[in-house]
Ligand code: COA
């Protein structure tokens with residue numbers, strides 16, 4: 001499918017929409033998410049996988065002008081659904097696929113090979129379809145650095161803490177608690193070292209908006225670039241956490257102005273409000289302004 005229209009440069013929110021639910025699919029384009037994940041995996045009952053493939057394909061083909069990114073989450077490589085999911089997904093023309101339960105670079109390379117075959121069958125250039133790897137097991141977390149460099153199709157790593165918790169034999173709780181926080185740090189390191197998106201896990205509690213706000217703010221502070229959402233009400237809260245505040249933008253502008261003056265005076269360091277300003281500090285603030293610009297806040 002051709003990609004037309006303005007699209008955001010930021011991927012702050014990734015909203016899951018079960019592929020078998022027509023009512024939710026119909027709402028998806030207007031919910032404000034930067035990216036939507038059309039789900040064929042755990043959000044769809046086994047008996048409805050085929051129907052969901054058909055619905056997703058028809059739905060995507062009806063979208064003209066892509067203001068948001070459309071992703072499809074297929075079932076895992078080792079499931080009986082994988083081949084049919086892949087074939088249907090390539091034909092549907094999404095922007096990228098989400099591969100669940102990635103626990104090794106070899107698994108991603110196998111997926112890559114199958115995808116090249118499916119692209120060939122659909123007369124698409126090999127390697128054109130991009131991937132996100134959903135990492136949701138202890139083995140996946142330990143292998144995250146190798147997974148991040150397994151294929152040039154990969155554009156991001158996503159943390160799935162619910163399956164990870166099952167794998168660890170613990171009750172799925174909040175992302176910021178216990179060993180899941182450790183997994184978050186490892187995933188961010190691996191993704192950022194490979195220069196790709198790092199996407200934080202879901203917040204299971206749909207009613208606790210303040211809890212989600214705290215979790216998303218913490219994710220942004222850890223270096224995540226975006227976060228998964230499961231309900232429309234979560235999207236704007238996530239966007240706020242991943243968009244520089246007006247206060248932060250003002251501070252960044254003051255830092256840059258102070259730096260310009262220091263440079264004009266031939267100095268390589270200076271201070272602002274009692275804090276040291278040096279080159280990496282200035283670079284961090286430039287990135288804040290760039291994110292604000294991409295979010296339409298400048
Ligand atoms: N995508 C699109 N629309 C959604 C939505 C979603 N993920 N979640 C809810 N909506 C819609 C509902 O259809 C409803 O609209 P309607 O009243 O016109 O039908 C509206 O938003 C409000 O929904 P609400 O009543 O608060 O929630 P619900 O009880 O209908 O659904 C969930 C709750 C959790 C089942 C639903 O949010 C959902 O399906 N989320 C995705 C879950 C998923 O994909 N999980 C797998 C990955 S972890």
Ligand code: MG
Pocket residue numbers: 042100136160163
């Ligand atoms: Mg999962």
